[in-house]
Amino acid sequence: xxxxxxxxxxxxxxxxxxxxxxxxxxDAEAAASGTAVIVVDRTGEATRERVRREFPRVTVIATPPGxxxxxxxxxxxxxxxxxTEVVAVLEEHxxxxxxxxxxxxxxxxxxxxxxxxxxxxxxxxxxxxxxVYFSEYHNYLPPWRDGDRYLLNxxxxxxxxxxxxxxxxxxxxxxxxxxxxxxLAKRGAFRAVNAMGAHHTGPFAYGYxxxxxxxxxxVWGGTQRDxxxxxxxxxxxxxxxxxxLFLFARVTSRVLESSRFIGPYxxxxxxxxxxxxxxxxxxxxxxxxGPGKALxxxx
Numbered sequence: 001x002x003x004x005x006x007x008x009x010x011x012x013x014x015x016x017x018x019x020x021x022x023x024x025x026x027d028a029e030a031a032a033s034g035t036a037v038i039v040v041d042r043t044g045e046a047t048r049e050r051v052r053r054e055f056p057r058v059t060v061i062a063t064p065p066g067x068x069x070x071x072x073x074x075x076x077x078x079x080x081x082x083x084t085e086v087v088a089v090l091e092e093h094x095x096x097x098x099x100x101x102x103x104x105x106x107x108x109x110x111x112x113x114x115x116x117x118x119x120x121x122x123x124x125x126x127x128x129x130x131x132v133y134f135s136e137y138h139n140y141l142p143p144w145r146d147g148d149r150y151l152l153n154x155x156x157x158x159x160x161x162x163x164x165x166x167x168x169x170x171x172x173x174x175x176x177x178x179x180x181x182x183x184l185a186k187r188g189a190f191r192a193v194n195a196m197g198a199h200h201t202g203p204f205a206y207g208y209x210x211x212x213x214x215x216x217x218x219v220w221g222g223t224q225r226d227x228x229x230x231x232x233x234x235x236x237x238x239x240x241x242x243x244x245l246f247l248f249a250r251v252t253s254r255v256l257e258s259s260r261f262i263g264p265y266x267x268x269x270x271x272x273x274x275x276x277x278x279x280x281x282x283x284x285x286x287x288x289x290g291p292g293k294a295l296x297x298x299x
Contacts (some may be wrong), residue, residue: 003033003105004085006158009078010092011071012041012051014299018092019047021201023055025095031057035101038081040074070295076171079164087164091155094119094198103195104158113188114159114181116152117196118142121264129202130264131271132209135279138251141258142197149192150185153177156198163187174223174295206271213275214282218294221286233287240284244276 008026012019023037030037037055041048042063051060061077063069069077079087088104090096097120108115119137124130140153154176163184164171170179181190225233239246251272255265282294 003102004108005035006033006086006088006101006105007036007038007078007082007084007161008088008090008101009075009082010037010039010090011074011078012039012043012047012092013069013071013074014092015043015047018201020050020054021095022090022092023051023058025097026090026101027055027057029096029098029101033101033105035105036082036084038078040069040078040081042069042074068296070172071298072174072176072295073172075176076164076168079161079171080168082161085161086158087161088158089154089156090198094155094200095122096198100196100198103193107193107196108158108160109191111188112160112191113163113184114152114157115191115193115196116149116157117193117198118144119153119156120197120199122199122201124202124264126203127264127268127271128204128206128209130268131206131275132202132204133200134251134255134261134265134268135213135272135275137200138254141254141261142194143258144192144194144197146192146194148189150181150190152181152190152192155200156196158196159184174291175220178220178223178227210275210278212299214278215294215298217279217282218286219291219298221283222289222291222294223286225287225290236287237284240280240287243280243283244273247276247279248272 010022026037038059039051040061048060048062051058061081063074075089086108119140120142121133139151167180167183173179255261
């Protein structure tokens, strides 16, 4: 398949070294292929100046002054600034392996709504980082079979830019997986591309992660609350207290599909239990009272 023009959107919301590792992983292949990399930043001028200095080919956009921009808003700003056929989204906590850009550029078909790849580990040395990995990405562990797969992760995904802009009025609200993907799925296929895998990186402070896990879950539950009937909201409120047990069963089943994850998973299990509690409480509160201002604090 001929290569399409690609822009990679990276929302810079966390600060620290995550963003710079992400950009470094893209730099050589982006330069060789002429791929546009767009960083939309809310962390401050010091970050933006460092990006300009170390990665002069990268386009840096500051978020508008005033209210703290959310991750979906930053990605929408990047998509609007792009001029290419394809918009790829890579989370700043991820790094792209060699060939990732080529895979994106040559894999998106006319009939696709989106393509995405698995979330790979980075051979973590810390149990905390394995905890984050299994908690966040258990549904996206490698390897994947190429082909139809609706369950793609917004940390590593690519779309036709024209399709995103058709729904620009919705892109600021909640997770794209909840708000945007159901609409896109009516128009095309969601497809897994195993070669598009990207590596999740650390380190994460444990307390910081637990707070982020709560915020993410509250946004998820709060967004779903507005999209599902009252009967489904009631079911989620009733089963909320036992959700950690379901999470334990689900994550364990995913891990057992690949024997190499069993050792790290057992080591991370004591840290996963509180994370599942935060997950369950955040989602329960989201279904009960909506997302509140959680989306603004998600990094």
